[in-house]
Amino acid sequence: MSIEMSSTFGRIHIDTGVIATIAGGAAVECYGIVGMASKNQIKDGIAELLKKDNFTKGIVVRQGEEVHIDMYIVVSYGTKISEIAYNVQQKVRYTLNKTLGLQVDSVNIFVQGVRVTNV
Amino acid sequence: MTKNTIDVNTFQDMLIHGGSHLANNADTVDALNVFPVPDGDTGTNMNLTMSSGVQEAKRQDAAHAGKVATSFARGLLMGARGNSGVILSQLFRGFAKQLEKKESFHSEDVAAALQAGVDAAYKAVMKPVEGTILTVAKDAAKHAMNEKDKHSDVATFFASVVDAAQASLERTPSLLPVLKEVGVVDSGGQGLVIIYEGFLAALKGEALPENAYTKPTMKDLIKAEHHKSHQGFMRTEDITYGYCTEFMVKFEEDKLKKTPFDEEQYRDALADYGDSLLVVSDEDLVKVHVHTETPGDVLSLSQKYGNLINMKIENMREQHREAIKNDAPETNASTESETKEEKPFGFVTVAMGDGIAELFTSIGADVVIQGGQTMNPSTEALVEAIAQVPSETVFVVPNNSNIMMTAKQAAELSKKAVYVIPTKTVPQGLSAIMAFMPDKTVEQNEKHMTEAIKHVKSGQLTYAVRDTSIDGKAIQKGDFMGILESDIVIVNSDKQQAIQELIKEMVKEDDELLTLLIGEDVSDEEKQKVTEFIQNEFEHVELEIHRGGQPLYPFLLAVE
Secondary structure (H helix, E strand, O other): OOOEEEEEOOOEEHHHHHHHHHHHHHHOOOOEEEEOOOHHHHOOOOOOOHHHHHOOOOOOOOOOEEEEEEEEEEEEEEHHHHHHHHHHHHHHHHHHHHHHHHOOEEEEEEEEEEEEOOO | OOOEEEEHHHHHHHHHHHHHHHHHHHHHHHHHHHHHHHHOOOHHHHHHHHHHHHHHHHHHOOOHHHHHHHHHHHHHHHOOHHHHHHHHHHHHHHHHHOOEEEEEOOHHHHHHHHHHHHHHHHHHHOOOOOHHHHHHHHHHHHHHHHOOOOOOOOOHHHHHHHHHHHHHHHHHHHHOOOHHHHHOHHHHHHHHHHHHHHHHHHOOHHHHHHOOOOOOOOOHHHHHHHHHHHHHHOHHHHHOOEEEEEEEEEEEHHHHHHHHHHHHHHHHHOOOOOEEEEEEEEOOOOEEEEEEEHHHHHHHHHHOOOEEEEEEEHHHHHHHHHHHHHOOOOOHHHHHHHHHOOOEEEEEEEOOHHHHHHHHHHHOOOOEEEEEEEOOHHHHHHHHHHHHOOOEEHHHHHHHHOHHHHHHHHHHHHHOOEEEEOOOOOHHHHHHHHOOOOOOOOHHHHHHHHHHHHOOEEEEEOOOOOEEEOOOEEEEOOOOOEEOOOOEEEEOOOOOHHHHOOOOOOOOOOOEEEEEEOOOOHHHHHHHHHHHHHHHHHOOOOOEEOOOOOOOOOEEHHHH
């Protein structure tokens, strides 16, 4: 599936995979995220961290009239989770708008896990 | 007075000073905020986080500095706001963990705690971005670890840590391109330095100035925005939003009752009208800068909140046109080169006709000096043009054998590394610049570009200004001469026949591309005729036609 934009020279198709990759790239730069988790917990195991090259598995881009993005993330223990989720929303929305000119209507964050590390 | 321990009272004092110093300068930090999302709330977020931490720390009235640190960290965590707030809470979480059992701290405790904070903070991020608050904290901690045994006095020790943090902050623009582009340091990093400064002031027992930082003014920010947007378009036609609109809204209470002011919503609303948007507000005023095509709509929208004052609307297309006109080499070379972004290679070329100049610019020439046959630029003009290019390595593409010497002289006089590519004609110059490959070395490029000259055949059609005889051909004034490379190969009194013969002479079977540059005196009808002739006679050749606008030469041809 792809989204479409038109310019004076013709049309531009952007695959939803591209959107997911950009969104994922923006998200992992956010502080407090330790990784993306699979959306399919039962199938893929519980909150297993996705490797860098398939972290888009944890991102769903839904597109009807509007663009919605669902992101499945794992955060670091001892951080304020709500703030991290909010930061991810902001950053993803901003980055997509900046790189693709895409207006995202919602970025839904699903916190799938918390990773505990010894401090 | 030398003090080698931080007791609980001093530590509480440090936190309070750090918090209030940040509160006083939160606006400054906001104004710097361009990363990760340029929404100007880093200072506000850090301040809210910090004050929550300080509140908790104050509540703890134990005679134990370690416990105060723990409460402080808990307060930071509870009140963490925004990216920088969360990072701040992590830095002090590690910090507090290290110190929780200590009743008072020595320099080495502080150093170890700063380092532990950095370790904790880095653990909580998948892909740390350098050039941010993380980098500043890391560099400060590293310095602290190196210096911890060198000072018996904690204040002196911490002063050197603050210096290291400040130095690291100043390096952030070189680590994060977005900061360099706008010309600011990282906002989160700045916030951290401010907190450390507050700590230091408490250690020294000194009072802090209320506004230690001069906030980048709206003017500076507007300058940064304009700088960014000018980089964006080379041609006047490329400007989407034509009017630079600046104004202030003075809030009126009865209007605000009807439409309450929310800065974020307002900013979002304005964003629909254009770009380069800046919105700064306080209780009574909001300052706005926006590039838009419909300034009237923006003003009407803003009027809902109050009175409009200090309005200024400028037509940027007109300004841009003026700016391009002023781009001739003799005008303000120094200011131009200051605003252009530094790049590894640059080009100076010489050409006649605005169309050709545009063509050169479009393929990457930085400066096109108007000149050529009968109008050779001076060495000085070339030296100035080279100086104008925002690169230390400059290729000069003279496009005329008569300019070659001048170009070489200019190369010697210039302080930059200048390479003269021996192009004798405009088509050669175009091919040479097209052959340039940015990822190759200077030497490789010099070779490629010089090589490219050989692959193009250059033809010129001009007319005789007096009777003469060249190479045994009698030429009368007004005759058209077809020149291939440097030899006159065609003489004909009819322009159309002359160009057709020249094309026949030039285009061979294995040629693929014919580029035609139309001079200023050529009518549409003549152009049409030539085009048809080429299309009929040379079906295998791809034809490219550009308006060159050059005088004296009705047609310039390049065959490849």
